[in-house]
Amino acid sequence: MDHLLTESIQKSHLSEGALIAFVPHTTAGITINENADPAVKHDLLISLERKIPFSEGYTHIEGNSAAHIKTTLVGSSVLVPVSGGRLQLGTWQSVFFAEFDGPRRRSLWVTTLSGQPD
Amino acid sequence: MDHLLTESIQKSHLSEGALIAFVPHTTAGITINENADPAVKHDLLISLERKIPFSEGYTHIEGNSAAHIKTTLVGSSVLVPVSGGRLQLGTWQSVFFAEFDGPRRRSLWVTTLSGQPD
Amino acid sequence: MDHLLTESIQKSHLSEGALIAFVPHTTAGITINENADPAVKHDLLISLERKIPFSEGYTHIEGNSAAHIKTTLVGSSVLVPVSGGRLQLGTWQSVFFAEFDGPRRRSLWVTTLSGQPD
Numbered sequence: 223m224d225h226l227l228t229e230s231i232q233k234s235h236l237s238e239g240a241l242i243a244f245v246p247h248t249t250a251g252i253t254i255n256e257n258a259d260p261a262v263k264h265d266l267l268i269s270l271e272r273k274i275p276f277s278e279g280y281t282h283i284e285g286n287s288a289a290h291i292k293t294t295l296v297g298s299s300v301l302v303p304v305s306g307g308r309l310q311l312g313t314w315q316s317v318f319f320a321e322f323d324g325p326r327r328r329s330l331w332v333t334t335l336s337g338q339p340d
Numbered sequence: 341m342d343h344l345l346t347e348s349i350q351k352s353h354l355s356e357g358a359l360i361a362f363v364p365h366t367t368a369g370i371t372i373n374e375n376a377d378p379a380v381k382h383d384l385l386i387s388l389e390r391k392i393p394f395s396e397g398y399t400h401i402e403g404n405s406a407a408h409i410k411t412t413l414v415g416s417s418v419l420v421p422v423s424g425g426r427l428q429l430g431t432w433q434s435v436f437f438a439e440f441d442g443p444r445r446r447s448l449w450v451t452t453l454s455g456q457p458d
Numbered sequence: 459m460d461h462l463l464t465e466s467i468q469k470s471h472l473s474e475g476a477l478i479a480f481v482p483h484t485t486a487g488i489t490i491n492e493n494a495d496p497a498v499k500h501d502l503l504i505s506l507e508r509k510i511p512f513s514e515g516y517t518h519i520e521g522n523s524a525a526h527i528k529t530t531l532v533g534s535s536v537l538v539p540v541s542g543g544r545l546q547l548g549t550w551q552s553v554f555f556a557e558f559d560g561p562r563r564r565s566l567w568v569t570t571l572s573g574q575p576d
Binding site for chain 3 (some may be wrong): 349351352354357358360362364365366391392396398399400401402407408409411412413415416417419435447449450451453454
Binding site for chain 1 (some may be wrong): 358413
């Protein structure tokens with residue numbers, strides 16, 4: 223989804239600062255990780271599933287507590303530096319929307335903050 | 341604690357941007373999750389306790405390493421978008437202070453950053 | 459690394475707001491935790507290693523999936539409030555670069571955002 227964030231920065235005319243990508247849901251998160259080999263994303267999802275199994279004596283009546291727990295561990299927002307009007311990610315980094323209870327129609331809220339690089 | 345954050349925004353007169361809620365402790369964190377069913381919070385705390393048991397051969401002499409580890413996994417701050425002078429949370433989202441070594445008297449530091457929505 | 463972040467704030471002349479310390483890698487993260495007793499850092503690394511073992515049937519061909527997973531759990535950035543031109547950390551807090559696949563030469567990107575305290 224990096225190109226969507228890039229479009230948001232272009233629209234905002236932000237030159238220096240940071241972008242917040244915020245997920246307004248409680249069973250999906252957002253993270254930054256490697257995009258070159260799709261196996262990284264696969265290993266991450268499988269590992270989270272092993273550590274936080276779907277059924278583990280939860281009390282939440284909807285039955286999707288595992289998705290809520292993963293969301294807190296992964297986080298509901300990422301902050302990405304912006305410099306020279308461009309998203310600043312490392313060579314191997316991409317932003318990933320992390321769906322833990324889908325498929326569902328989801329939203330992502332973007333806010334730009336002006337600042338200065340080091 | 342959403343109403344406390346809302347009061348901070350009102351006091352700050354921030355219209356567009358984001359709020360940082362920062363926990364200045366090392367055995368308590370902060371997260372965003374569902375507030376409608378209190379069982380979600382309960383399941384989250386129980387799951388963290390299962391994954392990161394209080395006693396597991398830690399070396400930290402105070403004996404509360406589990407609380408420190410949970411703090412790093414959950415995080416010490418949340419960022420919430422602000423628009424139209426109001427905290428922007430999803431329908432089911434609330435901000436939760438996550439006490440892992442209490443009860444204790446705790447602080448929360450709020451900073452507002454001006455920015456613009458997408 | 460708190461003194462490096464303090465230097466960045468001095469260079470930026472930021473008085474009120476926040477600092478983002480962003481790790482542009484996918485096998486290293488950054489976190490805030492206790493610095494008084496080095497055993498806390500040790501217990502954190504050992505616990506992460508136990509929960510996310512180096513070998514666990516991953517598919518990523520480079521073999522360092524555990525480091526990628528830890529990075530997502532710990533996070534790629536921290537946000538620290540700045541007030542009175544100084545980094546605002548709690549009494550026991552320090553910022554830690556979290557190397558999960560080293561030793562390697564690494565970078566850290568710092569951005570300062572102007573804002574106001576509560």
